[in-house]
Amino acid sequence: MKRAIFAAVLLLAIPGLALAAGTNPPPELLQLEREISLKMAHARDEGFTDPPRMKTLADAQAVDAEAEKALKDGEYDRAENGFLKTAVLLHNLGF
Numbered sequence: 001m002k003r004a005i006f007a008a009v010l011l012l013a014i015p016g017l018a019l020a021a022g023t024n025p026p027p028e029l030l031q032l033e034r035e036i037s038l039k040m041a042h043a044r045d046e047g048f049t050d051p052p053r054m055k056t057l058a059d060a061q062a063v064d065a066e067a068e069k070a071l072k073d074g075e076y077d078r079a080e081n082g083f084l085k086t087a088v089l090l091h092n093l094g095f
Helices: 002-021 027-046 051-072 076-092
Strands: none
Touching: 027 051, 027 076, 051 076
């Protein structure tokens, strides 16, 4: 009986172990995150005062925050999409 329970627990744990082992984000995604973070810092330091650019920066910050959360949660496709959207918004600001 104990062996059967142990085997059942082990079978349930193996997929979880495989999932935990494969949770490292791709290096390209980490590089994209670093680049976006740097550009976001520069954009914040710029201190935009005109409303359209302030709105674009606020939108970029919101999308970036969601992408960071997705990265933390292991949702790498969603994180990449968010970082790319942020990159477009920052490009529209001149970064």
